[in-house]
Amino acid sequence: MATLSACLVIKNEAATLRRCLESVRDIVDEIVVGIDDTTTDDSEAIARDVADTVYLFTWKDDFSAARNECIHRAHSEYYLSLDGHEFIPEEWVDVISGMKVYPRKALAAVKNRLTAEAIEEVRIQLYNQPFTGWVPAVFFSVPRILHSSIRFHNATHNVAHSADPEKRLSFQDIIVIHDAPEENRRHRKAQRKAMDIRNLRKATRRRRTDSRSWFYLGNTYFGQGMFEESVGAYRQYIKLLDMHSIYHEEYYEVSLMLSGALIELNKYDEARFVLEKVAVRSWYRREALIALGDIAAHAHEQAKAVHFYTMAATTPIAVSPMFQNGPAVTWLPWIKAAQVYKEYGNYHKALACYQKAITYWNNPDWQKQCDAIRTQITQSNNRERINEVYYES
Numbered sequence: 001m002a003t004l005s006a007c008l009v010i011k012n013e014a015a016t017l018r019r020c021l022e023s024v025r026d027i028v029d030e031i032v033v034g035i036d037d038t039t040t041d042d043s044e045a046i047a048r049d050v051a052d053t054v055y056l057f058t059w060k061d062d063f064s065a066a067r068n069e070c071i072h073r074a075h076s077e078y079y080l081s082l083d084g085h086e087f088i089p090e091e092w093v094d095v096i097s098g099m100k101v102y103p104r105k106a107l108a109a110v111k112n113r114l115t116a117e118a119i120e121e122v123r124i125q126l127y128n129q130p131f132t133g134w135v136p137a138v139f140f141s142v143p144r145i146l147h148s149s150i151r152f153h154n155a156t157h158n159v160a161h162s163a164d165p166e167k168r169l170s171f172q173d174i175i176v177i178h179d180a181p182e183e184n185r186r187h188r189k190a191q192r193k194a195m196d197i198r199n200l201r202k203a204t205r206r207r208r209t210d211s212r213s214w215f216y217l218g219n220t221y222f223g224q225g226m227f228e229e230s231v232g233a234y235r236q237y238i239k240l241l242d243m244h245s246i247y248h249e250e251y252y253e254v255s256l257m258l259s260g261a262l263i264e265l266n267k268y269d270e271a272r273f274v275l276e277k278v279a280v281r282s283w284y285r286r287e288a289l290i291a292l293g294d295i296a297a298h299a300h301e302q303a304k305a306v307h308f309y310t311m312a313a314t315t316p317i318a319v320s321p322m323f324q325n326g327p328a329v330t331w332l333p334w335i336k337a338a339q340v341y342k343e344y345g346n347y348h349k350a351l352a353c354y355q356k357a358i359t360y361w362n363n364p365d366w367q368k369q370c371d372a373i374r375t376q377i378t379q380s381n382n383r384e385r386i387n388e389v390y391y392e393s
Contacts, residue, residue, distance in 0.1 A: 002114035003029045004145070005074035006082055009057070009066040011036035013084025014043045015181050021050040023087040027108050028080060034070045043084070061199070064152035067160075071148065078114055080107075080145050081160070085180035092175050093134040095127070095326055096317045101173040110145070110171060117169075120147040120162035124174040127326070131179075133361040136326040141170055141319060156199045157216045172319060196220040204236075211240040215254060218261075227261040234258040249322045252282040259291055268295050285320070286312040286328045293336060302344050309337035313356075331360040338369075347377045 006028045010017065021031055031051040035044050036059050047054045053073055057066060071079050094101045110122060122145035127136035143161045152160040162168050180188070197220055203213035218233035234254050241251055255278035262271035272295050279288040293308030313333035325332070338353035351373045354366050 002078055002111050003076035004111055004114075005030040005032055005076035005079045005148075007032050007067070007070040007074055007079045008082050008084055009034040009036070009063075009070050010043055010047075010084035011039050011059070012041045012043060012184065012187070014041035014046055015184070016085040016087070016179070017043055017046045018050065020082060020084055020087045021047070023089070023104070024080065024082070024107075025050060027088075027104060027111075029076050030074060032070055032074045034066060034073075062155040064154055064158040067152045067158060071151065074148065076148065078145055078147055082144070082176065083178070083180075085184060086176050086178050089175065089177055092127070092177070094125075094172060094175075095135060095139055095329060096172065096319060101175065103173060103175040106171060106173045110169070110174065113169070114145075118167060119169050120150060120164060120167040121145070121169070122174075123168065123170040124176055125172055126176050126178055128178045129180070132327060132331070132363070135330045135360060136177075138323050139326055140323045141172075143168075144176065154212075156196050157212075170319075197224075209240055211237055214240065215250065218254065218257060222257055222261055227264045230261045231258060231265070234261070248281065249320055252278055252285060252288075253322045256287055256291070259288075263291075263295070268298065271295060284316060284318040285324075286315050286317070286333065287325050289315065290328055290333055290336065293333070297336070297340055302340055305340050306337055309333045309340070313337065331357040334360075335366070342369075342373065347373050347380065351377070 004027070006021075006024045008020070008031075010033060013020075021033075025031065030053070032053040033047040033051045034055055034057045035047060037056040038059065044054065044056075055073065057069060059066065067081065088103050088107060090104055091100055091102050093099070113119060114122070121143045123141045124144045125139055126142045126144075128138040130137050143159075146160055146162070150160050150162060152158040196216070200213050200217040200220060203210050204217060207213075214233050214237040218230045218237060221227070221230035221233055234257060237254050238251070238258075241254075255274050259271040259274045259278075262268075262274065272292065275288045275292050275295070279285075279292065282288065289308045289312035293305045293312065296305035296308060310333070312328070317329045334353045334357040338350045338357065341347070341350035341353060351370060354370050354373070357363075358366050358370075
């Protein structure tokens with residue numbers, strides 16, 4: 001059986017660190033924790049209570065450098081990369097299948113396959129907050145278990161992966177929950193606001209054909225509300241895509257974000273053009289269909305809006321290495337269809353859509369909407385019976 005080290009680099013993660021470490025303590029062979037030397041909370045004490053190796057490091061504005069130092073200090077054949085606000089749950093519900101899975105057992109089982117099959121990279125499912133019931137806001141497949149010879153690269157959006165596709169595995173039932181406290185999220189956003197733009201601009205100036213940097217720069221601009229700038233970055237990426245035939249799933253993500261920025265700028269026709277093109281190319285993804293429904297609803301085109309929402313709700317879900325919207329593949333298209341039906345007085349269909357959404361997330365507000373719609377239906381039926389009696393008499 002292969003040996004596995006959990007490797008973390010953290011700063012001020014005391015609120016969630018123990019949950020993280022204890023979720024893997026009985027599975028991994030070693031836990032190594034690097035702590036930013038400007039940490040001010042009890043992270044170090046918690047780490048020393050649970051981890052095997054704890055050390056302090058000086059932050060150098062480079063995530064890859066920090067992670068690689070941690071990997072260098074580990075002693076196992078493979079490493080599992082985690083953040084201090086992440087954890088592996090005992091059980092969860094798989095977003096795609098809707099079935100209960102057991103991520104810790106799955107992680108323990110995969111150790112048996114690593115050495116036997118000469119695997120260098122294992123992709124797991126990362127579920128990101130906020131959660132609506134068991135549904136994550138975003139989920140995607142990401143390499144988190146890697147051979148010790150593989151290192152991270154890129155200062156900002158650091159990545160590590162095997163160069164050999166034959167030595168990669170992907171497990172849908174190994175789930176890592178990304179769940180940081182609000183204060184940590186605010187701090188991370190403030191830290192990355194300046195750092196990301198600075199580093200990514202530097203990368204695109206150094207090499208104009210660096211498509212990944214344009215991709216992440218567009219995302220960073222979008223997250224900061226700089227929509228004109230994000231449109232420029234995404235369009236530069238698309239030019240490079242045409243030149244180099246970059247992976248189509250990333251093209252889908254860029255097109256979706258580009259359309260979102262155009263909608264924020266009230267450029268609905270341009271957004272529709274982008275979405276229609278990508279919806280045909282990536283027909284198995286739901287987000288573009290929902291966005292097309294939103295544009296139709298904004299234009300008061302009820303039938304077209306419901307058409308796109310229904311298509312989204314019934315499109316089979318595909319596993320993707322890029323970001324997928326959790327609500328989009330579960331309850332969101334049903335709720336949007338319900339709202340359109342209700343607005344135009346089709347209460348029976350509105351009720352059916354609300355009830356379908358509730359199977360994914362038992363939202364009390366939706367239950368209230370169902371009760372209100374049932375009342376509307378009852379009143380409407382009573383009026384119809386009164387009218388029938390009147391006309392018959």
